Amino acid sequence: MRTLQIPFGRLAVLFVALTLSARAVEIPEPTVEPKKVEAVSGKAPSDAIVLFDGKDLSQFVDAKGEPAKWEVKNGVATVNGTGDIYTMQSFGDCQLHVEWATPTKIVGEGQGRGNSGVFLQSKYENQVLDSYTNKTKFHGQASAVYKQTAPLVNASRKPGEWQIYDIIYHAPRFDDKGKVTTSARVTVLHNGVLVQNNTEIKGSTSFTGDVHYEKHGAKEPLKLQDHHNPVRYRNIWIREL
Numbered sequence: 420m421r422t423l424q425i426p427f428g429r430l431a432v433l434f435v436a437l438t439l440s441a442r443a444v445e446i447p448e449p450t451v452e453p454k455k456v457e458a459v460s461g462k463a464p465s466d467a468i469v470l471f472d473g474k475d476l477s478q479f480v481d482a483k484g485e486p487a488k489w490e491v492k493n494g495v496a497t498v499n500g501t502g503d504i505y506t507m508q509s510f511g512d513c514q515l516h517v518e519w520a521t522p523t524k525i526v527g528e529g530q531g532r533g534n535s536g537v538f539l540q541s542k543y544e545n546q547v548l549d550s551y552t553n554k555t556k557f558h559g560q561a562s563a564v565y566k567q568t569a570p571l572v573n574a575s576r577k578p579g580e581w582q583i584y585d586i587i588y589h590a591p592r593f594d595d596k597g598k599v600t601t602s603a604r605v606t607v608l609h610n611g612v613l614v615q616n617n618t619e620i621k622g623s624t625s626f627t628g629d630v631h632y633e634k635h636g637a638k639e640p641l642k643l644q645d646h647h648n649p650v651r652y653r654n655i656w657i658r659e660l
């Protein structure tokens with residue numbers, strides 16, 4: 420009778436390989452206790468930077484660096500044709516909460532209906548638009564990475580109703596020569612529904628579709644767009660990551 424002869428050396432290698440592949444990963448127990456954050460429903464978390472709480476736009480300036488001139492009334496800031504507004508503070512990786520509403524009375528169509536935008540680092544637009552029954556290019560509707568990536572689903576509410584963006588953003592990284600080494604990424608919940616899932620941002624968003632990265636600071640202001648439609652904002656806060 421023939422027996423299978425396997426050299427001892429090979430057996431040893433096989434044994435070691437099997438042992439290593441079966442070994443569980445050792446996870447050390449965390450030694451730092453997670454910081455306590457008060458998270459009261461409807462309010463900014465206690466460790467958030469409140470950018471707009473309904474009182475004034477003192478955290479924002481216009482493109483010239485002068486105080487933002489959007490109308491503030493009854494706890495709401497409304498786009499009024501005085502131009503884009505920018506946070507005075509700059510941000511990189513962040514969690515951002517923005518509540519917005521397009522006009523109740525429908526005026527215009529496509530990109531001209533309730534258009535505004537949340538520009539991360541002033542360069543990467545998460546589109547704000549009345550997209551309830553408004554046909555437009557899919558990568559231009561609400562919660563699209565403008566002209567790059569359409570939302571996974573359309574979670575839009577009716578015109579005039581308050582809507583919520585919860586955004587998790589990772590800024591791009593650049594090398595010394597200005598070349599992007601890591602693209603920006605964004606995750607967006609629109610009214611609690613996942614619409615951008617760790618989406619790669621391919622460069623600054625633009626109407627012309629000329630998408631490319633240009634080196635910028637690790638932190639840049641957040642911009643809200645004045646697209647000449649009276650879109651309203653309230654309850655804006657951000658947490659740096």
Ligand code: MG
Pocket residue numbers: 534535536544546547644646
């Ligand atoms: Mg826009």
